[in-house]
Amino acid sequence: MNFLKKIPLIILLLIFSLPSFSQTKKDNLSLNSGTIDSQFEFVIQKSYTYKGSGKIYKNVERHWLYTLKSHTLDSLKAVHKDLADTRLVVKKQDKEISDLKQNLSNTQSNLDKTNTEKNNMALFGMQMSKSSYNVLMWTIIAGLLALLILFIYKFKNSNAITKGAKHALAEIEEEFDEHRKTALEREQKVRRQLQDEINKQKGL
Numbered sequence: 001m002n003f004l005k006k007i008p009l010i011i012l013l014l015i016f017s018l019p020s021f022s023q024t025k026k027d028n029l030s031l032n033s034g035t036i037d038s039q040f041e042f043v044i045q046k047s048y049t050y051k052g053s054g055k056i057y058k059n060v061e062r063h064w065l066y067t068l069k070s071h072t073l074d075s076l077k078a079v080h081k082d083l084a085d086t087r088l089v090v091k092k093q094d095k096e097i098s099d100l101k102q103n104l105s106n107t108q109s110n111l112d113k114t115n116t117e118k119n120n121m122a123l124f125g126m127q128m129s130k131s132s133y134n135v136l137m138w139t140i141i142a143g144l145l146a147l148l149i150l151f152i153y154k155f156k157n158s159n160a161i162t163k164g165a166k167h168a169l170a171e172i173e174e175e176f177d178e179h180r181k182t183a184l185e186r187e188q189k190v191r192r193q194l195q196d197e198i199n200k201q202k203g204l
Contacts, residue, residue, distance in 0.1 A: 031067055036075050039068055 029042035048059040 031064060031071075036068075036072055039071055043068055 029038055029045060031039050031042050034042075043060055043064050044058065046064075047061075050057055050059065
């Protein structure tokens with residue numbers, strides 16, 4: 001902003017102190033047209049020159065000075081207007097830059113949040129990285145698989161034991177039936193023998 005404050009001074013110095021880069025002919029100079037520099041040149045060249053006391057003086061018509069003053073003030077007003085317009089543009093651009101920075105900050109914040117959400121997983125309300133989540137999931141799967149294998153092993157073992165018990169029970173039942181059959185035959189035989197003895201006793 002300090003540079004903007006110096007712009008009017010720089011413009012005035014350019015107007016009043018820059019040398020002319022080409023020789024302007026008297027006939028082309030005018031007090032009502034051209035640059036302020038050429039109008040000053042007109043006044044200087046058209047003014048009456050005389051010497052006095054060993055010095056050279058310029059006699060300038062008064063109305064030329066008023067005209068030159070008016071043109072100079074008009075130029076200064078134009079410069080001030082351009083400066084004010086420039087300041088408005090700079091202020092507007094500053095606001096736009098500020099808004100862009102704010103939007104960039106919000107966009108970066110949203111991007112960081114999106115990347116965090118993308119790289120993390122929620123489990124039981126807790127945020128954890130994808131790698132930790134994958135390790136936990138595979139650990140749970142491995143644990144469940146181990147329990148399944150153990151259950152299948154126990155089931156097969158229990159099934160084998162059950163089949164063995166059923167087979168042993170069938171054999172025991174078969175032996176019991178055989179024993180019962182033998183005992184029944186033995187009982188019937190003893191009864192026949194007893195009946196024979198009874199019949200013998202009655203025959204006596």
